[in-house]
Amino acid sequence: MKDPEFSALIPCAGRSSRMGDFKALMPLGGETFIERIIGLFQGVGIWDILVVVGHEAHRLSGVLDRHGVRRVVNETYEAGMFSSIQVGVRHLGPRGRAFFVLPVDIPLVAPETLEELLAAFHRFPTCVCRPVYAGRFGHPPLISTALVPSILRYGGSGGLRGLLALYRGLTTAVEVKDPHCVMDADTAGDYYKLTRRLPPPM
Numbered sequence: 001m002k003d004p005e006f007s008a009l010i011p012c013a014g015r016s017s018r019m020g021d022f023k024a025l026m027p028l029g030g031e032t033f034i035e036r037i038i039g040l041f042q043g044v045g046i047w048d049i050l051v052v053v054g055h056e057a058h059r060l061s062g063v064l065d066r067h068g069v070r071r072v073v074n075e076t077y078e079a080g081m082f083s084s085i086q087v088g089v090r091h092l093g094p095r096g097r098a099f100f101v102l103p104v105d106i107p108l109v110a111p112e113t114l115e116e117l118l119a120a121f122h123r124f125p126t127c128v129c130r131p132v133y134a135g136r137f138g139h140p141p142l143i144s145t146a147l148v149p150s151i152l153r154y155g156g157s158g159g160l161r162g163l164l165a166l167y168r169g170l171t172t173a174v175e176v177k178d179p180h181c182v183m184d185a186d187t188a189g190d191y192y193k194l195t196r197r198l199p200p201p202m
Contacts, residue, residue: 004048006118006142007092007099008041010034011084013054013077022056023185024104025063029198033107033185034060038067044114046100048093052084082159089148097121101160102140108180108194109139117142120174127170131181137164137173138181 012024012034024034031039034051041049049069053060054077064071074087085101092099098121102109113131120129121142129142141164143151154163164171185191 004093004095005097006046007048007050007096008046008140009085009088009092009099009101010037010049010051010104011081011088011101012051012060012104013057013074013084014081015055022059024060026191028107028194032063033104034063035067036107037102037104037109038069040109040111040114041100041102042067044111044118046114048096050088050091051104052088054084080156080159082154082156082163085160086152086154089151092145092148096145098142098144100140100142103184105185106139106181106183107185108183108197110176110178110180113138113176113178113181114140116174116176120172124172126172127167128164129172129174130164131176131178132173133176133179133182136182137161138176138178139184140181 025032028036038049051060051064051069051071052074053071054074057073060071072087072091074084076083081103100114117129117131127144127147131138147167151163158165183194185194
C-alpha cells in the first residue's frame with residue numbers, strides 16, 4: 001500500500017572517490033546499490049522517492065526511469081552531501097508529513113528498521129525519529145517536513161549530523177536490531193564486507 005504522507009530522499013551525487021567506482025551502480029546481490037534502496041522503500045509503501053544526482057548523473061537515468069523514481073540535479077554537489085539534502089528538500093511532495101534520508105552508500109538497511117521508525121513517528125509527536133544500534137545513531141533518520149526551513153537555513157557545519165544535533169531534544173531514538181543501519185561503503189574494503197553479509201542465493 002502506498003503511503004503518500006512519507007517520502008524518501010536518496011543523496012547520490014558524490015564522486016565516490018574513495019571507492020574508486022560509481023557506488024550507485026555497483027553490484028550487490030544481483031542488484032545495484034540504488035536499486036536495492038529503491039526496492040527497500042517501495043517494499044514498505046514509500047513510493048515518493050527522490051534521488052539527488054550530480055556526478056555522472058546521466059548513468060543513472062535508465063535505472064531511475066525503469067523504477068519510476070524522481071530525480072533532481074545538485075549542480076553544487078562538490079560542496080558535500082548536505083548540499084544534496086538541501087536541494088532535495090526543495091522538491092519534496094507538498095502533502096508529506098516526514099521524509100527519510102538514506103545515502104546511496106548505506107544499502108543494506110532492513111525493512112523492519114523503516115517500519116519501526118514509521119511506527120515511532122506515528123506514536124510520538126517529535127521532529128525526528130532515528131534508529132539506534134549498539135548505542136550508535138544510524139540511517140535513515142525520519143525527519144518531519146516541519147524542519148525543511150531549518151534545513152535550508154543551516155550553514156552545513158557537521159552536515160546532517162550537525163543539523164540533527166540541534167534537535168536532539170525533539171528526537172525519538174528507536175532501538176533496532178539492524179547492524180546495517182550503521183554500515184556504509186566508503187572504500188573497497190567496506191564494499192567487500194557488505195557483500196559478505198548478503199544472504200546466500202536461493
